[in-house]
Amino acid sequence: MATVRARDDDQKLARKHTLMDAGWTLFKENDGQLPSVAQVVKKAGLAKGTFYLYFKTKEELFLELLSDAVKRFFDNIKTELSAETIDVDAVIDTFVKHVSEDEALIHLGCMLSGVIEQNTEEEVLLKFKLHMVQMLFEVGAIISAAVETAIEEGKPYNPIETGVAARLMLRSYAAFVGIAQMVPPPNSPYIDIPELAPVKLDLQLDTKAIVRALWQDALQACNNPE
């Protein structure tokens, strides 16, 4: 059953992604439980030992998955915000727009403190966290500068510091994670119960509502910043 060996770094990265893809697919199918290593390697068509050539523990794979997705998420936001003059709705729409693509990812984020952190080397985890801080500040800086420009152009905004913007970003993210968890999965048997309908959250709609309130509160001239 011998697989072709991954010799150069590109091939090794590809192999790593084979495992990550398998893990990701199973995680989505499993609906919120980390699959076992046995499941992952079976799906990937590799041997158990091979898994541990690429990851020190099972949890490390999922941290890496989360890390990649978080990065992708912020990268998208950065790219889009850089391009245009700021506008509350621009921030909100950009933010929410990338939500639907990463829905399941959020469920991984929810396991970070619970399951993933329990079995990941501190060093790896710290790197992830520092990277996240950095991304938050980068986005924060972009927003801060864009708000400045908007004010000069006559928009009725409060100026906003980088750090405050970063924290606002994090709060938006947290709210989003909270919503995501309450959205019933597509295969839920409860999805069609009429009594449950009035409080069935919609990921896009409800995230948008919170995020808008949050940013208007911070940017609009008539409010006092916290």
Add this chain to the structure above:
Amino acid sequence: MATVRARDDDQKLARKHTLMDAGWTLFKENDGQLPSVAQVVKKAGLAKGTFYLYFKTKEELFLELLSDAVKRFFDNIKTELSAETIDVDAVIDTFVKHVSEDEALIHLGCMLSGVIEQNTEEEVLLKFKLHMVQMLFEVGAIISAAVETAIEEGKPYNPIETGVAARLMLRSYAAFVGIAQMVPPPNSPYIDIPELAPVKLDLQLDTKAIVRALWQDALQACNNPE
């Protein structure tokens, strides 16, 4: 080692609570992982078999625990909101006030869709969900009425329907859950890393910020409701 038998319903309920208390204590100690049945019964001073006299699965105990805590949470809010004329800050303060007591509970809530739902009878789960809807609407009705009164007294609020208030409540709860997950546990080794400090969330502070923005947005006359 035979424990005295629980004969009437009161005694049976008491026994059930012995198990729930043990489970709850262990869950808080465990920091985010459901304890094993063996641990629970050991702490409760009962035998393994006894557990299954009172709960059909391990997860059912924790669902019941969650159910109780959610109920307690909303009851507290209801009691307090009924007592006074509404005021944005009253809602917010009441909401956040009960947050710190139930922090660990939130982590249970976070496992609902992931772990608990996977191994609980549909019927039991549905009952829980319907109960939650009902509580949300009760709180929503109270708020709706209180806002009406406030408007009559001259406060510059928008009127708010019961259903909208319920949904707002749910969004606040979701935001809170999201924040709670990102707050590092007290024994986290990352708690003192200076680079991480700027984005270390504070459960009370950051929840308050989101919740305030949310309710002001909804209540204040100068805003358009979503």
Add this chain to the structure above:
Amino acid sequence: MATVRARDDDQKLARKHTLMDAGWTLFKENDGQLPSVAQVVKKAGLAKGTFYLYFKTKEELFLELLSDAVKRFFDNIKTELSAETIDVDAVIDTFVKHVSEDEALIHLGCMLSGVIEQNTEEEVLLKFKLHMVQMLFEVGAIISAAVETAIEEGKPYNPIETGVAARLMLRSYAAFVGIAQMVPPPNSPYIDIPELAPVKLDLQLDTKAIVRALWQDALQACNNPE
């Protein structure tokens, strides 16, 4: 495949011994390697989980096996030495007599520091060691007294203190362990090679030679004690 449950302490002890017997048999067959838990429970006709009802780790079973055998060994010696007036040959013969029954056991003793200690709770291990010390001193005391008597009866011995006798006992045991390891196992393919014959040790003969030298050295009047 449900086995009858062990309800009272006698039955539980019996079950424990079922596992120990299985482990012991396999250890002898394996020739010097601890069998796996899977092997043990298969031989015992029990389920894997049952093993851990009776032992905290695999190594604990083998420590207990060693402990029992060591106890049996010293008990035999004690019984026999108490009965008769001492005589160098009595000690030696008694010592060596119980050797052949416990040969394989010695191989267990050889793993004590290497394998067994690595995965046994300190407390359990300490208890074993203290017990061993106690047994050594008990035998030492008996020998010391018997030598006294022998001297009074006119035998040309040096008197010997309890502690010295205990240490002598331990040295004899150590020498025996050393010999036991060099004796080829009965199924060894080297057993019949003529070139190897001159140095093929014989457990009884060679142990006896060392032990006799040791005790004569200590007891005989013409020698100076170390």
Add this chain to the structure above:
Amino acid sequence: MATVRARDDDQKLARKHTLMDAGWTLFKENDGQLPSVAQVVKKAGLAKGTFYLYFKTKEELFLELLSDAVKRFFDNIKTELSAETIDVDAVIDTFVKHVSEDEALIHLGCMLSGVIEQNTEEEVLLKFKLHMVQMLFEVGAIISAAVETAIEEGKPYNPIETGVAARLMLRSYAAFVGIAQMVPPPNSPYIDIPELAPVKLDLQLDTKAIVRALWQDALQACNNPE
């Protein structure tokens, strides 16, 4: 990362010794467990495959290590005994002198029958054993001749045949192995327990006691050889 290739026999031997040194160092650190091939090659700075270019199995490396050390041990003894007129104490001191340098080696010796023999080709093993016999007889011959000389010089010794001397040597070695196994390793948590102190063996002291008794018994005129 390709290491320079070993082309001639000297280089190949050097490479082999790189591996053996790494294995030896790790074995001493490991305290009684054979290190894994992965550990060995990492320490040696070579690749896994390279290991199997020089050894057919992992155990073969350790057999070779044992073989070398035993050879060194006997060589030292031979050299020293050849140089001087025999004297019981000379034998003993020489023997014990080389003990402390090779303590860890003994633990390897202890694994010979257990672990190493299980996974080594018969041929290799036989070669080792024959070599050992040869060394024993060489030392035996030297001792036999030296005793002869000593008797001529008037020392009150029994003459001793080569074969008997060889066997005596082997018994001494066995006793030494037995003692070595009972000496607690330097990092043992039991080393300081006062109740254990009276029977804490000392490698040099206790080996010496046994070995002295053994040789005096054989050499001294007043004893009957076995």
Add this chain to the structure above:
DNA sequence: TATGAATGAGCATTCATTCAT
């Protein structure tokens, strides 16, 4: 010669659940 990715059987241990007493 040298490499190191791939293998997969093997291992100790856990744990929710059952059921005879």
Add this chain to the structure above:
DNA sequence: AATGAATGAATGCTCATTCAT
């Protein structure tokens, strides 16, 4: 109602060895 011994599938992980390059 209460017990707790028994179960056995499942899990994360290790490691000696192979072999294509």
